[in-house]
Amino acid sequence: MRSKNYKRVYVWELPVRIFHWINVLCITVLATTGFIIADPPAILSGAEASESYWFGTVRFIHFATAYIFFFNMLLRIYWAFVGNRFANWKAFLPFSRKMRKNILHVLKIDILLMHDKTNDVRNISVGHNSVAALSYVALFIVAVVQVITGFGLYADNSGWWLPDLFSWVVPLFGGDFMVRTIHHVATWFFILFTLIHVYLVFYHDWLEGRGEVSSMFGGYKFVQEDRLTTEDIEDLNENSEEMESTPAETSPSS
Amino acid sequence: MAFERNTQETYYDSIIKQGYSRRDFMKFATYIAAYMGLETTMIGQVAKSLETTFRIPVIWEHFQECTCCSESFIRSDHPIVSDIILDKISLDYTLTLMAASGHQAEAAKHATMEKHKGEYILCVEGSVPLGDDGNYCCIAGRSAKDILIEAAEGAKAIIAWGSCACNGCVQAAYPNPTKATPIHKIIKDKPIIKVPGCPPIGEVMAGIIVHLITFDRLPELDNIGRPKAFYAKRVHDSCYRRPYYDAGLFAESFDDQNAKEGYCLYKVGCRGPMTYNSCGTIRWNNGVSFPIQSGHGCIGCSEEDFWDNGPFYERLTGLAGFGIESSADTIGKVAAGVLAGGLAAHAIAANVTKRKELSDRIRRGKANEKKFES
Incomplete structure (x- = not known):
């Protein structure tokens, strides 16, 4: 038995990886401080208020991190227009028939654990698979909800124009109560997303052995040689510079 | 007349x-x-x-x-x-x-x-x-x-x-x-x-x-x-108990020592952080007092739907349709638990159904390991 021939493909560019890990840190910090703010721990002490400011500090961390989260998100949106094909905004929405077919394939093979009848290398996604891509779109929408509700609640504390841009939010929902409820509930979507996301990354790494986990550190995934230069790569081919070093004479898979 | x-x-x-x-x-x-x-x-x-x-x-x-x-x-x-x-x-x-x-x-x-x-x-x-x-x-x-x-x-x-x-x-x-x-x-x-x-x-x-x-x-x-x-401002932002909030000092119930110390009523349901009014500055009855100063949390009476926004004495995030007792956090915890269980079951099922692919890959990997440096 021969081991398959793999090529290294640069999938996640540095800005994408930086975005990812900043995002991870921000979400962790925001969720943790957010839950502390929602339900602060009970402290029984005879202290005077002048002696400490820890709750104010927790809130400060939450607000500061929210700014980082927001600007990090803006950078990612920018990169969705200038980054490689795996980072492009088009990779996230199932515009093509191929991507819609891929949704069904992923649901069958990875979620329902069925088996492929034929072994078609094109079924294995190089960047995001189409279901994962949709989950990131969903996460993006929840993030936008968090930004809108968060800055909406914060607007009144701030004199800066940026949070003030969101001063329409509280009147829209009738009051802080509803805005806060949405902000709080949406946090749980991040937690549920994270559980699924991390599990599926391990799942793909474990069952496919193509460097799924390490790709978010180094940026490379391993792709079967047959896969390169097949037509599906070509129809996405807008910026093929990264591919030029690969052998072009491999015969297309039959 | x-x-x-x-x-x-x-x-x-x-x-x-x-x-x-x-x-x-x-x-x-x-x-x-x-x-x-x-x-x-x-x-x-x-x-x-x-x-x-x-x-x-x-x-x-x-x-x-x-x-x-x-x-x-x-x-x-x-x-x-x-x-x-x-x-x-x-x-x-x-x-x-x-x-x-x-x-x-x-x-x-x-x-x-x-x-x-x-x-x-x-x-x-x-x-x-x-x-x-x-x-x-x-x-x-x-x-x-x-x-x-x-x-x-x-x-x-x-x-x-x-x-x-x-x-x-x-x-x-x-x-x-x-x-x-x-x-x-x-x-x-x-x-x-x-x-x-x-x-x-x-x-x-x-x-x-x-x-x-x-x-x-x-x-x-x-x-x-x-x-x-x-x-223009929340009652919270002009509340004289605000320093206790920033210091993380909260009354846990209305009869505990913290309440006697005059700590912040945030955890016993005070709606001050969500209520826009001038109670904290103008106060009531010739400036004598206002609810928080009298030891009772703000009920948010100047906010829309304040009667429907959950119990006055609890700081919870209720969700319509899930019953009054279930807060968003309870639902979130249950959902996370169920999800984690589902993922564990999926992991086991994946290893069982895909055992052939897995064992093939392990075999190829081991074969390569033997050939290594040989």
Whole structure:
């Protein structure tokens, strides 16, 4: 038995990886401080208020991190227009028939654990698979909800124009109560997303052995040689510079 | 009859006639300017305007309400404040306080509405029931909706007193059997000043009236229509217990040592962080106190739907449709637990069903390992 021939493909560019890990840190910090703010721990002490400011500090961390989260998100949106094909905004929405077919394939093979009848290398996604891509779109929408509700609640504390841009939010929902409820509930979507996301990354790494986990550190995934230069790569081919070093004479898979 | 006052009389004239000295008048002007958030150089303008403007006729309608707004008003701090409302602004019609009754009262109201068409201020206390053709609130044989539409037609501006008129308050709470409706959902073509609160602070009410007569225009309103001078900040932001909040010192229950120390009431359900009002600065009953100072959390009475936003003594994030007891966190924890279980089951199933691919890959990997460096 021969081991398959793999090529290294640069999938996640540095800005994408930086975005990812900043995002991870921000979400962790925001969720943790957010839950502390929602339900602060009970402290029984005879202290005077002048002696400490820890709750104010927790809130400060939450607000500061929210700014980082927001600007990090803006950078990612920018990169969705200038980054490689795996980072492009088009990779996230199932515009093509191929991507819609891929949704069904992923649901069958990875979620329902069925088996492929034929072994078609094109079924294995190089960047995001189409279901994962949709989950990131969903996460993006929840993030936008968090930004809108968060800055909406914060607007009144701030004199800066940026949070003030969101001063329409509280009147829209009738009051802080509803805005806060949405902000709080949406946090749980991040937690549920994270559980699924991390599990599926391990799942793909474990069952496919193509460097799924390490790709978010180094940026490379391993792709079967047959896969390169097949037509599906070509129809996405807008910026093929990264591919030029690969052998072009491999015969297309039959 | 009380309604035959000469309206061609300035506020100052009638204040002096009432027996106040010029000194009292100036004190009042200073005091109300401070409440309105004006700087001291504006006091002269307030005084001058009260000296020169003629009294604006006011019609004060009562619909679905408890009269706490009127009560709050007549108990406001300075005697001139209540005088200015009860006498000086020429309150031509108000069910609770007018001497006339029956046909006389209705006739007086209609006389004012005709004589001062387009000039009078319409104050509305209470919400308007729209359910069952408005039969839940009828005055003089007519429904509140009819009365409101008629009175609003010739009004220069409308002041919606209290949460009832601004957002429906308790009678609009779920399931809102009478379809109690706030004023702004019925009258769309008139400027409306919303003064929410159950009741609003008397000084706030007076400040708004004085602003109208002093500057002859509406006070600056926020995007919900509330005067910014009084509703721009959360109660939390002006609360004297705020330092305890920032220090993370909270009362856990109303009878614990922390509550006795006067710690922040955030964890026992205080709605101060979500409520826009000036209770923390103006306070109540001549500035004596306000709910939080008396040891009770804010219930958010000036916020929309405050009756429906969960128990007053708990800080929970309820979710409609999941029952009152289940908070968002409970649901979130259950969902996360179920999800984690599902993922574990999926992981096991994946290893079982894909065992062939896995073992093939392991075999190839091991074979390569043997060939390595050989």
